Amino acid sequence: MDIDQLVAEHYQPVYRYAYRLTGSSADAEDLTQQVFLVGQQKLGQLRKMESARGWLFTILRNSFLKGRKRRQPVLAEGLGLSIDTIPAQVPREVDIDNERLQAALDQLPDNFRLVLVMFYFEDASYREIAEALDLPIGTVMSRLARAKGHLRAKLFRPDHAGAQARHADSTP
């Protein structure tokens, strides 16, 4: 397996994933380079080319979490459960503002954001997320539901006034 081939085929999704996690193009580029650097050093561990993307995403998540450990966690305001944020009409992709989406993501604490990005970007199921992050399924479900509600509130509900938002006291 060739590292140059790996870069050519996967640098774009890896960068996009990194961008959604870090919220900054400079940090995303650093993280992307870090991913391929680790990939180059551990290339022998990759058995099949078909599983390369998942392998790189795993390196990316680990590098992201490692780099974030020393940082102060961002506290997201009002991470409650809400279905009122589900829009009456299904939105069109073009109507979703990229910057607004990223701003909403950036407001989430790292552990909520990671679960959300895995769900949307990797199409991972809650079980897969729980396994990959070594978390209980209940924790993943709780974080996912709250993070999704937060995201929709910021994107589809301009006033963000919680009609049915119930703030969970025991958010894991």
Place this chain on the structure above:
Amino acid sequence: MDNPPIRDERILEALEARRSGSDDVADPQMAQLEAALAADPALADLYERLQATDAVLAAKFRDAPVPEGLAGRIGERLAADRLQRAAPVAKEEPARAMPVEIPVEMPVQPRRISRRRLAIGGGALTAAALLAVASISIFYTPPSYDAATVREDAVKFFNAELSGTQPRAEAFLLAAKSPPSGYLFSSSVVRVRGTRWREIRGLLDTDGVAYDVPGPGGVCATLYVVRCKTAGLPNLPSSRPESTTGGCFTSAWQSDGLVYVLVVRGSPQIYRQLVRLPNNVLT
């Protein structure tokens, strides 16, 4: 947004986590949701809308602009990493790479050999192999270059780069991007603004880094930095550079395990301006 109220938090969480077509229904929380969806058309409608919204959001998540030239920059960082990691083992590599051939006499006819004889024979072969490897490790020394060879090779390399017969890797501004840490710029050379570094291959049979020093008409000098075994090289650049037939002035020295060769085009004055010596010998 007037959605049906959901009192049970577990159903709400399951609703958000569920993916159509997944095998999650085996989960008790999902089974509860399944029952609720079957019994409540309004909830089923909400779920459909949520799925459609999630699909749009998923597409949007993957839609982020990728900076131009990113693949190239990743490639450069990987190459620099390879270079850096290769540097410390370069000295030992020839010794370890030496093939050891042990003649083994194959019997014409297969015959029974006792375990004891096999063990003795095997032990003797292993000992012989170890002895051979040890002898090679002790007595083998990688080729070493004298000062004149170092300078000549560097000038040939420099001219080949100028004529284009030797390919040049992409160069980076020294002020903007650090070179590999194992091949740093020499403290005996003046660091001119606009100096660029790039990776090189094949000088003195090894890899390294070249620093191109800018002058009025382009590159006026190149400082080559490599790791190789040398004999008789001074620890500082010479105050009197060697002149070559191609109109270049060169000097080679070694410091901290690195070999430096400065090749200057033009006049010895440029060389003197670039080289920094103790006690201001040159000025």
